Amino acid sequence: MLGRSLREVSAALKQGQITPTELCQKCLSLIKKTKFLNAYITVSEEVALKQAEESEKRYKNGQSLGDLDGIPIAVKDNFSTSGIETTCASNMLKGYIPPYNATVVQKLLDQGALLMGKTNLDEFAMGSGSTDGVFGPVKNPWSYSKQYREKRKQNPHSENEDSDWLITGGSSGGSAAAVSAFTCYAALGSDTGGSTRNPAAHCGLVGFKPSYGLVSRHGLIPLVNSMDVPGILTRCVDDAAIVLGALAGPDPRDSTTVHEPINKPFMLPSLADVSKLCIGIPKEYLVPELSSEVQSLWSKAADLFESEGAKVIEVSLPHTSYSIVCYHVLCTSEVASNMARFDGLQYGHRCDIDVSTEAMYAATRREGFNDVVRGRILSGNFFLLKENYENYFVKAQKVRRLIANDFVNAFNSGVDVLLTPTTLSEAVPYLEFIKEDNRTRSAQDDIFTQAVNMAVSIPVALSNQGLPIGLQFIGRAFCDQQLLTVAKWFEKQVQFPVIQLQELMDDCSAVLENEKLASVSLKQ
Amino acid sequence: MAAPMLRWGCRGRRWAFARVDGGSCHRRGAPTGSTSNQIRGESSVAQQPLHTAQKTRKGEHKWAAVVGLEIHAQISSNSKLFSGSQVRFSAPPNSLVSFFDASLPGTLPVLNRRCVEAAVMTGLALNCHINKKSLFDRKHYFYADLPAGYQITQQRLPIAVNGSLIYGVCAGKKQSQVIPKTVRIKQIQLEQDSGKSLHDNLRSQTLIDLNRAVGLLEVVLEPDMSCGEEAATAVRELQLILQALGTSQANMAEGQLRVDANISVHHPGEPLGVRTEVKNLNSIRFLAKAIDYEIQRQINELENGGEILNETRSFHHKLGCTMSMRDKEGKQDYRFMPEPNLPPLVLYDATSLPAGADPQQVINIDQIRETLPELPSVTREKLVQQYGMLLEHSFTLLNEVGLLEFFQNVIKETRAEPKKVTSWVLNTFLGYLKQQNLAVSESPVTPSALAELLDLLDSRTISSSAAKQVFEELWKREGKTPGQIVSEKQLELMQDQGALEQLCHSVMEAHPQVVMDVKNRNPRAINKLIGLVRKATQSRADPVMIKEILEKKLSL
DSSP: OTTSOHHHHHHHHHTTSSOHHHHHHHHHHHHHHTGGGOOEEEEOHHHHHHHHHHHHHHHHTTOOOSTTTTOEEEEETTBOBTTBOOOTTSGGGTTOOOSSOOHHHHHHHHTTOEEEEEEOOSGGGOOSSSOOSTTOOOBOGGGGOHHHHHHHHHOTTOOOGGGGOBBOOSSSHHHHHHHHTTSOSEEEEEESSSTTHHHHHHHTOEEEEOOTTTBOOTTBOOSOTTTOEEEEEESSHHHHHHHHHHHBSOBTTBTTSOOSOOOSSOOOOOOSOOTTOEEEEEGGGOOTTSOHHHHHHHHHHHHHHHHTTOEEEEEOOTTGGGHHHHHHHHHHHHHHHHGGGOSSSSSSOOOSOOSOHHHHHHHHHHHHSOHHHHHHHHHHHHHHSHHHHIIIIIHHHHHHHHHHHHHHHHHHTTOSEEEEESSSSSOOBHHHHTTSOHHHHHHHHTTTTTTOSEEEEEEEEEOTTSOEEEEEEEEOTTOHHHHHHHHHHHHHHHOOOOOOOHHHHHTHHHHHHHHHHHHHHHHO | OOOOOGGGSOOSSOOGGGTOOTTTTOOOOOOOSSHHHHHHHHHTTTTSOHHHHHHHTTTTTOOEEEEEEEEEEEOOOSBOSSSSOBOOTTOOTTSSOOTTTTTOTTOOOOOOHHHHHHHHHHHHHTTOEEOSEEOOEEEEOOOTTOTTSEEEEOSSSOSEEEEEEEEEEEESTTSOEEEEEEEEEEEEEEEEOOOEEEEETTTTEEEEEGGGOOEEEEEEEEEEEOSHHHHHHHHHHHHHHHHHHTSOOOOGGGTSEEEEEEEEEEOTTSOOOOOEEEEEEOSHHHHHHHHHHHHHHHHHHHHTTOOOOOOEEEEETTTTEEEEOOOTTOSOOOOOEEOTTSOOEEOBOTTTOOTTOOTTTOOBHHHHHHTOOOOHHHHHHHHHHHHOOOHHHHHHHHHSTTHHHHHHHHHHHOOSOHHHHHHIIIIIIHHHHHHTTOOGGGOSSOHHHHHHHHHHHHTTSBOHHHHHHHHHHHHTOOOOOHHHHHHHTTOBOOOOHHHHHHHHHHHHHHOHHHHHHHHTTOTTHHHHHHHHHHHHTTTOSOHHHHHHHHHHHTTO
16 A cells, blocks of 8 residues: 555545555554654654544545545655744754644645655755755665665675665655655655755656746745745656645745646646657756766657657757856855844744854854855855845846746747756765765756756666666746646656565664664764 | 035024924034044034034135935834734734744745835825836844844835925025925835834843834935934925825834934035934934034034044934944945845836736726825915915924814814914914923814804904913813803903993093193003003903093093
8 A cells, every 4th residue: 555656545545445544554654664764854643643533534424625635745844834843954943843834734734635744854955965954864765675785786896785875865855765665655845956856866756846936935944935946756747746736826925926827636638649749858968977877768768759759859058057056156145045034032043152142143053054054154145245246146147047048948949848867877875975065966966957947857767776767857837737747658658666665664673773783883 | 416505504493394493403512422532622613503613714614514314114004014914003012923024934025015005105295206116125134123134125126216305494584485495315115124122231131022024115315405404304294295195104203204314524516525324313303403413523523633434323312412333243234135035016007007907916006196195285385375374384284293183173163264263373372382392182272162262352252362361261171161261251342332431431530640641642641541441341342442432532
């Protein structure tokens, strides 16, 4: 049951094959078994069981709220949840319990979804590994998959298996691990420059960044307001569409949501053929750092479309190479601004120093934020200084417009969907990942995702190492349904294998013991 | 622009209309910052009024002062600028705070339509160009009552620009001439008010009240003013306009209108001097005092070889001087940034309004223009035309809170001539109020009572001196009507010719010497007789009538 898709388990609930409470308990028990993945910061067991009970009553009375009723979901710990601690994986917000639900959380609850818990992330979503949070790194469930382990056994160079676990990618790594390890059927991530698509690619999931303005940001603790979008992580495209259907729509609390009427529900047709489609391949995305495996899968995917009758053309997005530096300026500037409210006065961490308000601010912020956050605040404030504003912030805004226009031009030239890699390579081991700093990693890992408004990452195949590789489809803003329809067709063609975690689940205790050893060796 | 020279400035009590103390333009002996300056000041002109100082320099050191204002008016609305929480003055601290007002993470601003309409209205009333597209920005600084660490304002592209405010300054020998003056309005921007810090020095703690995060109109007046009283009059006019529009209650005592003044002095023809900003001026009287003090301080400083620092100063109303606020952080860099959570504010007019637009979703400038109420300048014009009063009287009627309404109520109920009503309201009534420092609303005399009194006067039932007596009785709040007072005190004019003749006769008999004087052609003697008769009638007789009788009896 746990291995099924959201749509399948929803059908099972409707047919009475399983009750919401049973389903909830199964997930809770799996969450406990996979605790070492560090996917969850908070497990909201009581809340989930109570919601399950209510859902069960509705099913009994024939008053199901729809596809999401009784479905266990997880939410990244940067979405406000009423009565449930929301930390952003930061000391700054440890113990902060919001008095309100983010609109997206509320919408899921209104549809009867069961909130299993809050998932781990990089502190304030700043990172691409889910390694830089105050609660420690998230482990990629694929580290423990049969597929990966068998490949490693073949490799004579493999060292200690258990200290060689892989990162999930980030920053929504906790949500990705939670869905990937079957502890829930869908999870909310947030996606600014790739934070949902990147871990989805590394964890073999569908990771969707809807169009900016389609889904409310109210209650999402912001990274970059002008680019943040609540993201969706699921095991298949149809599931993502179901969740999008529940989330999409204008919100009076978020003035950047659009008032255009949207087609609901987001039912995805099954494309019979793709002969009317035009797929664009951006030539600038073929960068030297791209792993040969990803490159080869990318070109196979293009061939697949072509062989099925689609028009596949090379397109140019000439300003692509500026996107990383442009993103850096805009991101850090907004970060500097958004983080200003964390001053220790009203909520969150406050230091013991009370000689003056200013001293209290300084010490609180020093203690509350990690180096990555402080570094971005510092750069951002530099870019916003009066003397620098024109040279950095305004220029970056202009470049952003040029980059956005690249996409508009591509779509206006007749391209329906762009096909690109999601990441340079498959997930890397944690010990490998931390050799580079957060900024370098983010720049590399988000190279294909940062500049993009609306896109979905689809798992395509396993690498030679037995690890998932994803490809990204980029769509025209507010053509989310069209994009997902194409993605669904592609998903059906590639038949990505299911993660085989049986061994892990059967043999949890062994893993947990090894885990202790691993952490000891890490300290050394 | 060329600022008028200070020496032309207002001298003495020039503006009865501006509710400012007379003579505030000329503060004496502005103490300068340091002791050494003070000593030097004493040896030169620091203790001298400004115009004297100029005389001694024989025109060599003519100083012109340049004053610009930034005025923050709290928008009168039911809810805050960016959140749905209520707005109410003197509500219990932090009782009207939404999650957004408290800057809880993840909350977003939602613009209040009413505040936008208020800004458009104010912009139109101040002859501004209304920007069809305006933007919001974040202004960053750390302060305990600014929970987000930034204020949302309109720095780059405000909602209204390039307006003007016309206010009247009195001139002429008797201050009876009103000269219109214009101050340009640079811009009007919408912004969010901060919370309020309450410093408890006893326990050395600061308490924060976030109720106040309401919508503000920041009105920026160009430096077209040259002294405290001009600034004060301009602010008063703006206050009247805001109140007439209903866009702000503009009560300075309640912090609904707050003024910061930018002040510099220079020699005409030379570049403008370094300016200082005097903050938190919370009454019109202090505004005028603070500006004049600061002008004088700067002149003294410069004449003594000192220099003016570009700094923020505050006005201490008890000491009557401005003092440096000694901003520890030095020059602030507010690190302005576009507010990413608010799309551009787009307004429409009749020509640009999209067909089929939802009226709830759009704001139509032309529609707002049509609903603009009468502005104070028009009201004054009407008063002059309708009642034949002097322009400065119309200023006084509008400047005193509630006085115009009082006047109009009296007019409605009395048969007396408007000029008579004007004179009674502005002289007698206002005089009594001023003497006891009362507001119109606190007056013991109602408009009806005054109307009745003026009717009695108009019908010659009582003399004007008796009327004064009745008014004084009314002021005692004994609940009697003018009619009752007149009959109790027997103040009616004596209409009985016979009785009056009898009285005249008695008086003449009692004062033969005065009668002799009259007969000896002493011209003053007759007045003395009239006075004596009036006294005998307890001022109830018409002096004209007495004179006629006396003249007849004395066969003059």
